[in-house]
Amino acid sequence: MPNEKSYEKALETSNAIQQDLAVHPQSYTMLTGDRPTGRLHLGHYFGTLKERVRLQNMGISTNIVIADYQVITDRDTTEHIADNVYNMVIDYLACGIDPDKTMIFTHSAIPAENQLMLPFLSLLTEAEMERNPTVKAEQEASGHALTGLLLTYPVHQACDILFCKGNIVPVGRDQLPHIEATNKIAHRFNARYGNVFPEVNGLLTSMPLLPGLDGRKMSKSYGNAISLCMDEQQTAKLIKKSKTDSERMITFDPEARPGVSALLTTAGICLNRDPQEIAEEIGNAGSGALKSLVIDAVNSYFEPIRAKRRELEQDMSYIKDVLHQGNARACAKAEQTLAEVREAMGMVY
DSSP states (O other): OOOHHHHHHHHHHHHHHHHHHTTOGGGOEEEEEEOOSSOOBHHHIIIIIHHHHHHHHTTOEEEEEEOSGGGGGSOSOOTTHHHHHHHHHHHHHHTTOOTTTEEEEEGGGOHHHHHTHHHHHTTSOHHHHHTOHHHHHHHHHHTOOOOHHHHTHHHHHHHHHHHTTOOEEEEOGGGHHHHHHHHHHHHHHHHHHOSOOOOOEEEEOOSOOOBOTTSSBOOGGGTOOOBTTOOHHHHHHHHHTSOOOSOOSOOOOTTTOHHHHHHHHHHHHHHTSOHHHHHHHHGGGHHHHHHHHHHHHHHHHHHHHHHHHHHHHTOHHHHHHHHHHHHHHHHHHHHHHHHHHHHHTTOOO
């Protein structure tokens, strides 16, 4: 986790970039992505997907990696991975990602990108990789042994960003160490071999974290996440069975009343309203009234996205084609960058 001073500097830079994006969108290339470990949910939508669509529609060069190789950083199986990948593409398109404007690709289909790992690994020390908070957190959460892939996770992320000459990455505060690691690699490569890679900056998200329905982090494993692929009935069922408490009066208090407050936050983000105001409006009507309001808010907000999703599900050949075309574009870009790297290193024979 970055200290307060480095965070303030990153926030200042991020704010300046946000101002410049509208003026010089052609100056920016964005890279972001997801691990295909399950279905995308409301936390993903409000946390990252909306922002990706916004950046794409501003005319910024946008790139999304479906990080399939990263599934095995802390898991011993790739069961269901193809299904997860295809459903991720469906979710992207349903939420407004345009494959003509945004390059969607998978790690495993881009050999030249992964080949950048070799020179990049020589530019970070073992201690620098081990200090990365995500490496520590992922290992502790999984209880898995520290694999070589998990240890080099920050280097692989640098490959994702730098192969397409990405210079902005939408991140939360806890992901800033990845930007720092990427810049160390870029700076050291440029100093050692020649100027190939750009400076990378984190585009800090201002969106508050959307909790799961029980107030904990939204996660499929907790059973507290509304997935984008759920229909209206499944959504209603999940919200109805979410735990609140015995107090009838509805108040917004995330610490003392996590379940009630999570529902209020969900309604607030879908209705673009203050959760506190919603709580005051419901008052003594109780959790039943609150849950009804949340069901209506979520189902109304996601109605057009779900309609688009149902349409896309009927044309899997199109979904596969989107991925094949994105992979082809990414391969061409990665091969071009790898050629520049080999030339800078004097490895053209």
